[in-house]
Amino acid sequence: MKASKQYHKMQGLAATRLRLGISQQAMALELGISNSFLSRIENGERIIPAAALAKLSALEITIAAAATVQPLQAVQGETWSTAEKESFARAALDKGERCRQKAAKLQLDLDIMTTRYNQLCESLNKIASLISQPAANGEAAPGRASHLEKHRDAMAAKLGRYGRFAQTALRHKIALLYAEADLHTMDAYSFGR
Secondary structure, three states: OHHHHHHHHOOOHHHHHHHHOOOHHHHHHHHOOOHHHHHHHHOOOOOOOHHHHHHHHHHHHHHHHHHHHHHHHHHHHHHOOHHHHHHHHHHHHHHHHHHHHHHHHHHHHHHHHHHHHHHHHHHHHHHHHHHHOOOOOOOOOOOHHHHHHHHHHHHHHHHHHHOHHHHHHHHHHHHHHHHHHHHHHHHHHHOOO
8 A cells, every 4th residue: 555655656746856856845945835735746635836837847947958968068079060069059049939939929829818718707707697687577588598508508618718727738838938948048058159
């Protein structure tokens, strides 16, 4: 029983933390959460917040960048010509710019998604109030409530596409793209750009 709990625990954030070689206290500090909250996440009692997840992704990218830049720096002085270094640096800067452009487009998509979500929430509230109101003459209009309920159900289905989970996923992609762009920029400047 203890072995299976330990195995399950090592599947998530704890495994990532150990792979990165970071103590629990340092990881909590990097993610901007308390030590006890991190412990609860690692034990499967809590879910990692979106902001902490984005910070975790950026941390992993930064650590991966440090691991790849050192070997590149060892190679760059010996076997790369100046033209090759310039070409690599230019390509890295171009990749970084493309990542920033993708992130900017996704940010626009996120803004549209947030606006649509708020509009749908407002419309659903109006429909709920219309369903709860009696007809003007005190009699129920035939089919009025069922029509409004069908409309409400259709709008609720759309709401899922624009909901908080979808917005968080998009924010995560944007953060990763900006982190990747920074990584490409670091690569370019490590080659004397």
